[in-house]
Amino acid sequence: xxxxxxxxxxxxxLSADFARLGSQVEEVMAAGAKVIHVDVMDGHFVPPITxxxxxxxxxxxxxxxxxxxxxxxxxxxxxxxxxxxxxxAGADSITIHRxxxxxxxxxxxxxxxxxxxxxxxxxxxxxxxxxxxxxFYDLLLCMTVNPGWGGQPYIAGSDxxxxxxxxxxxxxxxxxxxxxxDATTAKGAAQAGASVFVAGSSIFGAPDPGAAYSAIVExxx
Numbered sequence: 001x002x003x004x005x006x007x008x009x010x011x012x013x014l015s016a017d018f019a020r021l022g023s024q025v026e027e028v029m030a031a032g033a034k035v036i037h038v039d040v041m042d043g044h045f046v047p048p049i050t051x052x053x054x055x056x057x058x059x060x061x062x063x064x065x066x067x068x069x070x071x072x073x074x075x076x077x078x079x080x081x082x083x084x085x086x087x088x089a090g091a092d093s094i095t096i097h098r099x100x101x102x103x104x105x106x107x108x109x110x111x112x113x114x115x116x117x118x119x120x121x122x123x124x125x126x127x128x129x130x131x132x133x134x135x136f137y138d139l140l141l142c143m144t145v146n147p148g149w150g151g152q153p154y155i156a157g158s159d160x161x162x163x164x165x166x167x168x169x170x171x172x173x174x175x176x177x178x179x180x181x182d183a184t185t186a187k188g189a190a191q192a193g194a195s196v197f198v199a200g201s202s203i204f205g206a207p208d209p210g211a212a213y214s215a216i217v218e219x220x221x
Contacts, residue, residue: 003034003069003092004117004139004174008196009186009216010035010071011209012178013059014050015150015200022062024209031210032217035069037178037198038091039150042076045100046148053082053089060090069093073121073178073198075147076100080107087114095119095141095176098126098133108136119176123147124155130168139196140169144189145179151201154180159192166193183219190220 011028013021013036025036038056043049056072063070072091074082079096080103086094094111098120101107111118119139122128124146142162145152158177166175176196177189186197199216206212 004196006195007190007217007220008035009033009213009220010037010176010196010198011203011213012037012039012150012198012200013055013204014039015204017204021058024204025059025062026066027210028203028213029063029066029068031213033213034067035071035196036063037200038070038072039200040072040074040076040086041148045077045097046075048148053085056086056089056091064090071095071119071196071198073119073141074100075121078103080110083107083110083114083116087111087116091116093117093119093139095121095139097121097123097147099123104133105136108133112138121147121178124158124161128161128165128168134170137173139174139176140165141176141178142194143179144177144181144185147179151205152180154185158185159188162189162192162194181216183215186216187219 041050108118120137121141144158177194178198181199182202203212
């Protein structure tokens, strides 16, 4: 878990220009990014379809040669069916949604068995039960928008939800936030207890992604 200790801003390639994906990832890593976030959508759990293990494999060498960490977020139904493929492609962490499978314990165990950090994601409307699945996950992802589309506004009240989760989260478990994150919302989320900040459009939609990344780092530092 040492790779996710401390504070991290994780640029999400969901909002990157895929014609220049390698150069855009290089740009944010040159600015200091160590965690690259990969949002995988299947057209079922969420309406859009994005990409699969091949996208992770395409980034594997570039990110790892630069000392980085591939943070894969599966917004897909029955994610346990895809753990092996994403682990083999180079994922360092694999996060699944509590709402996406009836076999959450099994799926989280499968992720750990592949040597990956096991993450558990919660939609905005899903309550956090501090004793449910305790010990089965290494990372908790609190969605601050409804999953499925980039560029959505940060949901009002998310800071209070983050603070409540952090208060009841086991020590040593990073709290990641995803959705509507920019320099302003990240600051509030950090004050509430988040430590990993996924940012897509606010970084890759900016004229200078490296500078946009650095602005969020400064806001949460």
